[in-house]
Amino acid sequence: xxxxxxxxxxxxxxxxxxxxxxxxxxxKSYRGRTGLRTANDxxxxxxxxxxxxxxxxxNGAGKTTLLRxxxxxLLPTAGTIEIAGLDVVxxxxxxxxxxxxxxxxxEPRGDLTVEEEIRGFAALKGTPRSAIPAxxxxxxxxxxxxxxxxxxxxxxxxxxxxxVLLAVALAGPSTRLLLLDEPTTGVDPEAxxxxxxxxxxxxARRLGILLxxxxxxxxxxxxxxxxxIDGGRFVAQGTVAEIRARLPYGGRLEIRGLDHLTANGRxxxxxxxxxxxxxxxxxxxxxxxxxxxxxPEVVAELARLTGEGVQATLAPVSLEDAYLSLVxxxxxxxx
Amino acid sequence: MSVREGFRxxxxxxxxLLLESSRxxxxxxxxxxxxxxxxxxxxxxxxxxxxxxxxxxGTIMLDxxxxxxxxxxxxxxxxxxxxEFDLWVSLxxxxxxxxxxxxxxxxxxxxxxxxxTLGVGIAGFHIPVPTSTxxxxxxxxxxxxxxxLGIGFLIGALGRxxxxxxxxxxxxxxxxxxxxxxxxxxTVLPVPLQWVAYAWPLTWGxxxxxxxxxxxxxxxxxxxxxxxxxxxxxxxxxxxxxxWRQT
Numbered sequence: 001x002x003x004x005x006x007x008x009x010x011x012x013x014x015x016x017x018x019x020x021x022x023x024x025x026x027x028k029s030y031r032g033r034t035g036l037r038t039a040n041d042x043x044x045x046x047x048x049x050x051x052x053x054x055x056x057x058x059n060g061a062g063k064t065t066l067l068r069x070x071x072x073x074l075l076p077t078a079g080t081i082e083i084a085g086l087d088v089v090x091x092x093x094x095x096x097x098x099x100x101x102x103x104x105x106x107e108p109r110g111d112l113t114v115e116e117e118i119r120g121f122a123a124l125k126g127t128p129r130s131a132i133p134a135x136x137x138x139x140x141x142x143x144x145x146x147x148x149x150x151x152x153x154x155x156x157x158x159x160x161x162x163x164v165l166l167a168v169a170l171a172g173p174s175t176r177l178l179l180l181d182e183p184t185t186g187v188d189p190e191a192x193x194x195x196x197x198x199x200x201x202x203x204a205r206r207l208g209i210l211l212x213x214x215x216x217x218x219x220x221x222x223x224x225x226x227x228x229i230d231g232g233r234f235v236a237q238g239t240v241a242e243i244r245a246r247l248p249y250g251g252r253l254e255i256r257g258l259d260h261l262t263a264n265g266r267x268x269x270x271x272x273x274x275x276x277x278x279x280x281x282x283x284x285x286x287x288x289x290x291x292x293x294x295x296p297e298v299v300a301e302l303a304r305l306t307g308e309g310v311q312a313t314l315a316p317v318s319l320e321d322a323y324l325s326l327v328x329x330x331x332x333x334x335x
Numbered sequence: 336m337s338v339r340e341g342f343r344x345x346x347x348x349x350x351x352l353l354l355e356s357s358r359x360x361x362x363x364x365x366x367x368x369x370x371x372x373x374x375x376x377x378x379x380x381x382x383x384x385x386x387x388x389x390x391x392x393g394t395i396m397l398d399x400x401x402x403x404x405x406x407x408x409x410x411x412x413x414x415x416x417x418x419e420f421d422l423w424v425s426l427x428x429x430x431x432x433x434x435x436x437x438x439x440x441x442x443x444x445x446x447x448x449x450x451x452t453l454g455v456g457i458a459g460f461h462i463p464v465p466t467s468t469x470x471x472x473x474x475x476x477x478x479x480x481x482x483x484l485g486i487g488f489l490i491g492a493l494g495r496x497x498x499x500x501x502x503x504x505x506x507x508x509x510x511x512x513x514x515x516x517x518x519x520x521x522t523v524l525p526v527p528l529q530w531v532a533y534a535w536p537l538t539w540g541x542x543x544x545x546x547x548x549x550x551x552x553x554x555x556x557x558x559x560x561x562x563x564x565x566x567x568x569x570x571x572x573x574x575x576x577x578x579w580r581q582t
Contacts, residue, residue: 071424108419
């Protein structure tokens, strides 16, 4: 069977929706000076066509190790990885035809123009020679790089270089899985949002996308499904709402300026502290975990606090709250 | 992947890398003209009259082998630092495509350097090189180039960090420059070191070029056979793709 047929281009719905990535019992161990360290420990994961999966985890959790194994850069210790049904370890070249990767902190070659870079990688990824000019034009338009096509890459800003990498990743006739390792690290907020819009726009292509990020906001904006990894193991998987729902409380009441409270304010805060769990106390601020921030009695308590001049805010739990709870690092106040 | 597809990928990748390096004027001039002519001038002044052919051969060995070893290793080091190497590993290409493309992208500069060295040596320093041997010499340049590529690949592939690769490349470069008899006859070395020297492909490259210039076809054939053996050895190692996928 030809590799392209495995994807079910024929229209068979079962095949068309088959996972583009299937990871089974994946384990990666390193033998270091301090003994055996397991970076990935029995991971199972699937990514389906048109799905964006965000991998969240602290530094050293095993995110990049997982991506590097999927990308064929690192050999697993145990377990299997299939891209479009092809085993990455046994048939790396065939599997990589369906794969595109933007490695973490990757810098494209600086002395090529944007168009030369895109054309080169399109050819390397199997685009027929006659189709390369049209594909380059399409990718330049899709990534908003048309006006920079003849600019040397080293003359571009960090955000535009990220777009070049994305254009390179999208080149080629058969990409089905896109791996993005921290795709917006080191770029300014405006450029980050423009990269998000580009990634969001890729849903229409029915690519499966697996991305790692340290930006919770990025996962919230982009991901259909979030996978939280810590200590080499998946500690939670689900939609953003499902991950948030794992917390035993629904909102947070943040109180600041505790050292400047009036007597009434102090009494109100003490009353709240006796009824709600104090999630975090930091300097002259604290966070109370409330069951539902939209319940009238909770809203009324906020009004009473502000009426006494207490600086207080009420918010539903965020993905960040859930993430920090899952990885056990505690929670911090927003700046 | 078919062999034809592999060659197409090598051609594409080489073109990309060549385009990039051609935009670095310092590299082009330094690699192809300034360095070889400078070394030739220096050696020609120092060399005894009967060693001037050796000085010419030694300079060509630098052009075709040592610079390539260093450039290939350093390019792999830079690609690892910029994560471009990871990008290549995740492409549907074999390690040989990447290695061949990096190496081939430096070949035009090496050939230009060898041609400049030969021209300046003959015309400027009146080193006696029979004109009839020039085609054979150029064929030998390719053999020397191919027989030493694997050293650069091994340094680049086995080094984990750019700094490590850089230090290995410097160390091997110094060893190859001063402990391979490219600038002096192998007989100058103490006997134990002669055996070490015969393990280097550079020694055989030097023997080959010297044999061609002085018209010793037996010695040239013997050296060519050894060099071809090195080409097979390196090709096998590159095909195995040492650390292309890390463990």
